[in-house]
Amino acid sequence: MTELLPHLIVETANNPDATVIWLHGLGADGNDFQPIVPELGLPESAAVRFIFPHSPSIPVTINGGMVMPAWYDILEMSIDRQVDELQLRQSAQRIVEFIDHEIEQGISSERIIIAGFSQGGAVALEAALSYQKKLAGLLLMSTYFATKDSIKYSEENSSISIEIQHGIHDPVVPVSLSKVTQEVLEKNHYLANIKHYPMEHAVCPQQIKDIGCWLANCLKK
Numbered sequence: 001m002t003e004l005l006p007h008l009i010v011e012t013a014n015n016p017d018a019t020v021i022w023l024h025g026l027g028a029d030g031n032d033f034q035p036i037v038p039e040l041g042l043p044e045s046a047a048v049r050f051i052f053p054h055s056p057s058i059p060v061t062i063n064g065g066m067v068m069p070a071w072y073d074i075l076e077m078s079i080d081r082q083v084d085e086l087q088l089r090q091s092a093q094r095i096v097e098f099i100d101h102e103i104e105q106g107i108s109s110e111r112i113i114i115a116g117f118s119q120g121g122a123v124a125l126e127a128a129l130s131y132q133k134k135l136a137g138l139l140l141m142s143t144y145f146a147t148k149d150s151i152k153y154s155e156e157n158s159s160i161s162i163e164i165q166h167g168i169h170d171p172v173v174p175v176s177l178s179k180v181t182q183e184v185l186e187k188n189h190y191l192a193n194i195k196h197y198p199m200e201h202a203v204c205p206q207q208i209k210d211i212g213c214w215l216a217n218c219l220k221k
Contacts, residue, residue, distance in 0.1 A: 013047035023120025040212035115139035
């Protein structure tokens, strides 16, 4: 069996029956979003396993080749982000390994949600929408659709619940890219809800509350 990436786990109750795999952004690690779990306001009855993988550390071209935690190399900061798609797909495969492992642990694929912030969101898009079993949901935060021209969509996830969230003052990933993602998804017959917040490249309290409501709705039995 392939060894999973290093990761953190938070469980909201014993014997979880659902899993959220949450991917961090460039230069961060799984600790970045772990503190959010208690703030989500999930129902007391919710038994959810949150998994926060740590990306590998690699040289990042736009940062002068500095080695840092990254899901893939960013080659230039053009509006559409020129990225190393091979590395991105390799990272997406590492996330698929987490999904498969959760299924082996007895979690139904239809109770697994993939979430990602910035770089992590680009990987989440690739991993979830190409996955060959039905998933519960896809949460995209302050991100962009890096593989929109090359992804091989899976029919099994054609009706997946997709939530796009973005700060209107984001100086790192322009808010326009959230609209591009929504348009590409809708062109390919996905329903994608989009919410904008008065923030920069970050998360805010209202957004965390909204995420909690969305997660609870996705995992309703």
